Amino acid sequence: MTPTRGRNEPSTMLAVVAERPGPLGGVLALRDLPAPDDLAPCEVLVRMLAAAVNPSDAVTVSGAYASRTSFPFVPGFEGVGVIERAGSGVPEGMIGRRVLPVGAAGCWAQYKRAELSWCVPVPEDVPDEAACFAYVNPLTAWLMVERFCSGGVRGVAITAATSTIAGHLAEVLDEHGIRPIGLIRGTPGRDVAEPSLWRAVIDTSDPAWPELLRRASGGRLDVVLDCVGGPQGVPLVRGLTPGGVLVHYGLLSGEPLPAECFDGRDGRKVEMLRLRDAVHSCPRHDLPALFRPVFERMRSGRLLTRPARRVPLSSLPEALRDSGCPSGKVLVECER
Numbered sequence: 001m002t003p004t005r006g007r008n009e010p011s012t013m014l015a016v017v018a019e020r021p022g023p024l025g026g027v028l029a030l031r032d033l034p035a036p037d038d039l040a041p042c043e044v045l046v047r048m049l050a051a052a053v054n055p056s057d058a059v060t061v062s063g064a065y066a067s068r069t070s071f072p073f074v075p076g077f078e079g080v081g082v083i084e085r086a087g088s089g090v091p092e093g094m095i096g097r098r099v100l101p102v103g104a105a106g107c108w109a110q111y112k113r114a115e116l117s118w119c120v121p122v123p124e125d126v127p128d129e130a131a132c133f134a135y136v137n138p139l140t141a142w143l144m145v146e147r148f149c150s151g152g153v154r155g156v157a158i159t160a161a162t163s164t165i166a167g168h169l170a171e172v173l174d175e176h177g178i179r180p181i182g183l184i185r186g187t188p189g190r191d192v193a194e195p196s197l198w199r200a201v202i203d204t205s206d207p208a209w210p211e212l213l214r215r216a217s218g219g220r221l222d223v224v225l226d227c228v229g230g231p232q233g234v235p236l237v238r239g240l241t242p243g244g245v246l247v248h249y250g251l252l253s254g255e256p257l258p259a260e261c262f263d264g265r266d267g268r269k270v271e272m273l274r275l276r277d278a279v280h281s282c283p284r285h286d287l288p289a290l291f292r293p294v295f296e297r298m299r300s301g302r303l304l305t306r307p308a309r310r311v312p313l314s315s316l317p318e319a320l321r322d323s324g325c326p327s328g329k330v331l332v333e334c335e336r
Helices: 055-061 136-148 164-175 209-216 233-238 275-280 284-299 313-323
Strands: 012-018 028-034 043-053 079-086 098-101 111-115 119-121 156-158 181-184 200-203 223-226 245-248 269-272 309-312 330-333
Touching: 012 313, 028 313, 043 098, 043 313, 079 111, 119 284, 136 164, 136 223, 136 245, 136 275, 136 284, 156 164, 181 209, 200 209, 209 233, 223 233, 233 245, 309 313, 313 330
Parallel strands: 156 181, 156 223, 181 200, 223 245, 245 269, 309 330
Antiparallel strands: 012 028, 043 079, 043 111, 043 330, 079 098, 098 119
């Protein structure tokens, strides 16, 4: 056990730093920072192998969560790495284990310091490229379907249906025998993944889309899974079957749901699902079990993410300067 830096361990590390609040493309810089040295009891040093870029990173860097974000900081909520060193109280066998260091940002760096209890072991048969994307989208999709789409639910609609997480939702719903209705904004060149998993796909740029949704659902819409927000939420809530629920888990429109969505008419309601709240409310010793269904599906070829781009850590600020928060998933290669 080596709680202080080993002889061959570098004294500095490359890290991408958000220097101030703002858009991803304008406030990131590559820095050579001191590598973590002394580790507290039950802390580990994770050598990052790969990380991901998510809309949640862009939201945090924008300054939206000012009460819990201090600048400058290293972004990156999702990634996979290897435990390189450990403080006292960490079992010897954890050295060399691949883990997902969740619970806080910091993955856009060569090393991340974390409490062992926040490190989820990665099964040996799940490759780095899959494990890198195992947290934000797959776990959110799994939790939403399990919490809101079980029992007698049959009619489900999903907004932003061309997104990665929408594809994951369709995969998990398929296990329940549910083919969802996808709502898209008609972006040229983009379509839903695995069209066979969808009952219908509706373009919301068509003024008649609420009626098209009613027809496609056969008048029964139990659940809407929404990551868009904004005025579109009103016809979505109104289109629900009495007692139905709109599950709100994102804000791609940049606009909140109107107050009219929350009036509770005919028992229709809005529920929020925030991955951070779900993970932070889970007892730490139960985190591996929380991720187990995700890893099981990855082994069978589901809940996998194919990165649109691979970017070395050293090139990430430049890459995001060119594209902001990209539409396709970016895999950040963290090793030197």
